[in-house]
Amino acid sequence: MVRVNSYYQTLRAGYLFPEIQRRIKAFAAQHPEADLIRLGIGDVTEPLPAACTDAMATAVEAMGTRTGFHGYGPEQGYHWLRQAIAQHDYQQRGCAIEADEIFISDGSKCDTSNILDILGDDNRIAVTDPVYPVYVDSNVMAGHTGPANDQGCYGGLQYLPLTADNDFRAPLPATPADLIYLCFPNNPTGAVATRAELQRWVDYARSHDALILFDAAYEAFIQDSELPHSIFEVEEARDCAIEFRSFSKKAGFTGTRCAFTVIPKTLSGHTRNGDAVSLWQLWSRRQSTKFNGVSYVVQRGAEAVYSAAGQAQVARLVTFYMDNAAIIRQQLQRLGLAVYGGQHAPYVWVKTPASMNSWQFFDQLLHQAHVVGTPGAGFGAAGEGYLRLSAFNSRGQVEAAMTRLARCKLQ
Ligand code: PLP
Structure with a gap:
C-alpha cells in the first residue's frame, strides 16, 4: 500500500481563504442582489505593461521561426x-550581486517553499506572526x-509577534533560531524595514x-528613496541571507x-559533520534536477521591465496601486480607525473597532458594505x-468600497 506524506495531515485544513469563501457564499445565497467588492485577495487587476506584452x-x-526558436533554456534562467x-x-x-x-x-x-529542499530537517525556525502562510x-x-494549537500556532516554530x-x-528570537523568515515590505501588515532594521x-x-x-516580493512599492529595497544593501547579508x-x-x-x-556564492551552510557547503551550489543542483526553467517568451517579457519604457510603465502601475492604498487609508482614518501600512506596500492593515475581533469585523464589512x-x-x-x-x-471599485464604508456603522 502506498504511503502518503502524513505531515500534510498536520496542516490546519486550508483555514483562511476557504473560510472566507464559505462566508461569502452563504452571504451571496441570502443576498443574491449584492454586488460584492473584493479587497481581500492579493492579485493584481491592471493589465501588463505594454513594454512586456510587446517583448513577449x-x-x-x-x-515560430527556425532561427528564433528556443527549446529548453538554462535551468537558472537566460543570462540576459x-x-x-x-x-x-x-x-x-x-x-x-552578480x-x-x-x-x-x-x-x-x-521558491520560498522549495528552498527547504536544500536545508536540513533540524533547523530551529522563526517566523513572524502574522505571516505569509x-x-x-x-x-x-x-x-x-x-x-497546531487552538490559535493555529504550530509546535516547534518560534513566532515573533508583529503588533x-x-x-x-x-x-529578535528569544531562543536561538537557525532559519528566519522575513518579509519587507510586509504582507500582511504593510510595514517596511529601515536599513537599521535590516542591519x-x-x-x-x-x-x-x-x-x-x-x-x-513588494519592494517596488517602497516610496521613500532612503529605504532599502534589498537585504543585500546591508553588505554582510551576503554571508547570511537569501532574497x-x-x-x-x-x-x-x-x-x-x-x-x-x-543566493550569494559566499553563502554556506553545514552538513551534519560540520563541513561547510555552498548553498549556491546546492540550489544550482536542485534547480538543474527539478526545474526546467521559465519559458523564453516570459523571460523576454520580464527583461522588458528593465527597458526605459518598461521602467516608466511599471512606475505608473505602482503609483496607481499606491494611490488606491492612500484612498483606503484616508477613508478609514476619517472613520476613526487606526490604520497601518499602505504607505510602502499595497496592503492596509486596519485595527478592528474595540468591540470586534477580526472575523466579526470581516462579517460586518461583508454584511453592511458588501466589501x-x-x-x-x-x-496568525x-x-x-x-x-x-x-x-x-x-x-472605481476602491472608491465605491470606501463610499460604502462611510455609510456603515463601524464601531
Ligand atoms: N511572497 C509574498 C509575501 C506574497 O504575498 C506573494 C503573493 O501574494 C508571493 C510571495 C508570491 O509571489 P509569486 O506570484 O511570485 O509566486
Missing part, C-alpha cells in the same frame, strides 16, 4: 535576464513542526550562524509567472484584532 509578442513570433536584474536591481543600488547569483523561476511562492505551511508539509505595540518590528537582523544572523530568508523577488506584483505577472531568487477584506487572525494569532485590505483593484 516579438518572442512568440521568433519561436539575470544580467539585467543584477545591474538594475542590485549593482545600481550599490549591492555586490548575474550568476540570480536564479530565475516561475514564482516566489514556489506559505512559509509556515511548507515547513509543516516538510515535517519541521509539531501539530502596533512593537511598531510591527519583530523582536539588526543581519547582525543577529551572523552572530548566531543563522540564515535569513528574505522575501522582497526572493517577483515580477508578480510590480509588473502584473501574477498570471504570467516570473520571479527570481538571489470583502481578509481577517488578520487568518495570518497575533493578527487577531486586525483586518487586511488590499489596494489591488480598479480605482
Whole structure:
C-alpha cells in the first residue's frame, strides 16, 4: 500500500481563504442582489505593461521561426535576464550581486517553499506572526513542526509577534533560531524595514550562524528613496541571507509567472559533520534536477521591465496601486480607525473597532458594505484584532468600497 506524506495531515485544513469563501457564499445565497467588492485577495487587476506584452509578442513570433526558436533554456534562467536584474536591481543600488547569483523561476511562492529542499530537517525556525502562510505551511508539509494549537500556532516554530505595540518590528528570537523568515515590505501588515532594521537582523544572523530568508516580493512599492529595497544593501547579508523577488506584483505577472531568487556564492551552510557547503551550489543542483526553467517568451517579457519604457510603465502601475492604498487609508482614518501600512506596500492593515475581533469585523464589512477584506487572525494569532485590505483593484471599485464604508456603522 502506498504511503502518503502524513505531515500534510498536520496542516490546519486550508483555514483562511476557504473560510472566507464559505462566508461569502452563504452571504451571496441570502443576498443574491449584492454586488460584492473584493479587497481581500492579493492579485493584481491592471493589465501588463505594454513594454512586456510587446517583448513577449516579438518572442512568440521568433519561436515560430527556425532561427528564433528556443527549446529548453538554462535551468537558472537566460543570462540576459539575470544580467539585467543584477545591474538594475542590485549593482545600481550599490549591492555586490552578480548575474550568476540570480536564479530565475516561475514564482516566489514556489521558491520560498522549495528552498527547504536544500536545508536540513533540524533547523530551529522563526517566523513572524502574522505571516505569509506559505512559509509556515511548507515547513509543516516538510515535517519541521509539531501539530497546531487552538490559535493555529504550530509546535516547534518560534513566532515573533508583529503588533502596533512593537511598531510591527519583530523582536529578535528569544531562543536561538537557525532559519528566519522575513518579509519587507510586509504582507500582511504593510510595514517596511529601515536599513537599521535590516542591519539588526543581519547582525543577529551572523552572530548566531543563522540564515535569513528574505522575501522582497513588494519592494517596488517602497516610496521613500532612503529605504532599502534589498537585504543585500546591508553588505554582510551576503554571508547570511537569501532574497526572493517577483515580477508578480510590480509588473502584473501574477498570471504570467516570473520571479527570481538571489543566493550569494559566499553563502554556506553545514552538513551534519560540520563541513561547510555552498548553498549556491546546492540550489544550482536542485534547480538543474527539478526545474526546467521559465519559458523564453516570459523571460523576454520580464527583461522588458528593465527597458526605459518598461521602467516608466511599471512606475505608473505602482503609483496607481499606491494611490488606491492612500484612498483606503484616508477613508478609514476619517472613520476613526487606526490604520497601518499602505504607505510602502499595497496592503492596509486596519485595527478592528474595540468591540470586534477580526472575523466579526470581516462579517460586518461583508454584511453592511458588501466589501470583502481578509481577517488578520487568518495570518496568525497575533493578527487577531486586525483586518487586511488590499489596494489591488480598479480605482472605481476602491472608491465605491470606501463610499460604502462611510455609510456603515463601524464601531
Ligand atoms: N511572497 C509574498 C509575501 C506574497 O504575498 C506573494 C503573493 O501574494 C508571493 C510571495 C508570491 O509571489 P509569486 O506570484 O511570485 O509566486
